Amino acid sequence: MNSSFSVLDWSVFGAYFLVLTVTSVLLSRMQVKSTRDYFVGGNTVPMFAVAMSVLATSQSAATFLGGPEYSYGKDLTFLGFYFSAFLAVLFVAYVLIPKFYAIKAITVYELLEVRYGKRAKKQAGIMFLIGRLFASGARLYIGALAISMILFLDISASHVAISIAILMFGALAYAYFGGVKSIIFSDIIQAVTYIGAGIAVLVYLYVTINADFSTLVSALDADNKLRVIDWSLSGGFSVWALLGGWFLLNIAAYGLDQDMTQRALSCKDSKSAQKALMTSIYITIPVALLFLCIGLLLYLFYQHPELSHLSTDVVQKFEGEKITIFMYYILNEMPEGMRGLVTVGAVAAALSSSNSVLGAMASVTIEDLYKPWKQARAKVDEMHFVKAGRNAVLFFAVSLSLMAMLSYYWQRYTELPLLSFALGVMAFAYTGLLGVFGAAIFTKRGSGKLVPFSLLAGFMTVLLLQPYVLGAVLDFKLGFAWQILGGTIVAFGVMMLGKSNE
Secondary structure, eight states: OOSSSOOHEEEEEEEEHHHHHHHHHOOOOOEEEHHHHHHHHOOOOOOHHHHHHHHHHOOOOOOHHHHHHHHHHOSSSTTHHHHHHHHHHHHHIIHHHHHHHHHHHTTHHHHHHHHHHHHHHHHHHHHHHHHHHHHHHHHHHHHHHHHHHHHSOOHHHHOOOOHHHHHHHHHHHHHHHHHHHHHHHHHHHHHHHHHHHHHHHHHHHHHHOOOHHHHHHHHHHTTTOOOOOOSSSSSSSHHHHHHHHHHHHHHHIIIIIIHHHHTTTTSSHHHHHHHHHHHHHHHHHHHHHHHHHHHHHHHHHHHHHHHHOOOOOOOOOOOOOOOOOOHHHHHHHHOOOOHHHHHHHHHHHHHHHHHHHHHHHIIIIIIIIIIIHTTOOOOOHHHHHHHHHHHHHHHHHHHHHHHHHHHHHHHHHOOHHHHHHHHHHHHHHHHHHHHHHHHHOSSOOOOOOGGGHHHHHHHHHHHHHHHHHHHHHOOOOHHHHHHHHHHHHHHHHTTSOOOOOO
């Protein structure tokens, strides 16, 4: 394993955080006079800035390291997930976005208030907050784990905690004062940083392998690594799974999850929001391909020693923890300077998902839960709710950090799959939201009384279908995309039990 950070690496790392510090100070000066300013930028954010922010929010440290891992171990069929996302974004842009703008929504769950009443909005908001706390806390842990490995060459509790603090302080620097507008402009910096780091690694790997392009393609083709489409019924990213569960999951991620949709709601009108979402997915697909190509080059580097002139056994372990091939490469092969750049890329990917979730969770807490409660009891001005929003940002920064540390201890000291559960919880929550929103938009059935039962039914269906629950008892394994489809059907079915709302 290479030695710890060099002076050059620390210089790159320091320069990045200097940029973060300067830009956070500048962006924090944005005037905020109302919760609409704080949570959706007063609907004045430029289209392209929103597009870049949606791109950055959709990525994380798990994506940064997980993309190369997939193509290293399998092929390019993971690209299908992003083509499924493209279809989902089309649906969100042209079906959901106009409805959100028609009611001048600050959160997506306000649409349910129009259809099923105030309780439905609150219940959907609570489902979002619970799911996001688990999922984003676990995401934060994965990002911190990667940073601790690279910075400190270990994953001790104290160093993971420091890494979590680095990410949270970086996220707070943008989210606390300036709100979503500050977050969106910071996301542009993060997106450029991790895409730049990815391109640098791709070029470095290509030069290191030292073989012409046609030789590399031939070697990959011979090993069936260039397959893009999977027509099988059992494949995780088969065409059928992409058009079923993954399509639904992407609709939920881009249109029913305040974390992502909050950015689209900050545009001046629905047409700008539609353009922003479509532009974001146009950029996301080549970015996904970039990291999959890194995985293919890592495959050639380690599995074809005749090309890389490297003869070593690859053991993807670090202090007993399984690590991705990209992390293994960073720890063992990365030269001075490059390691600093890649660390900055991982921080940027983690930061872009961390700062966005603080704004999203705060907006749902204040707009959907606290504001209606407070206004029913006292007359208060908008700045009261802006201050409450900032307090909520601080509260969720602490909550997510604690969840990240819980993930650390749970994964290291128990056999229970908390991390896979935590990462999947938001997807569990999506099924209920899909069922409720589907009923609200496409039917005249359903009622406010059925909303909590529908949300719970979708969640429990996916939980029961997990391999460590019913799968362990009945000895079956159902792909995640099919779990999402099943949970959505059940949740929608519960809503259909309600009388027609004429």
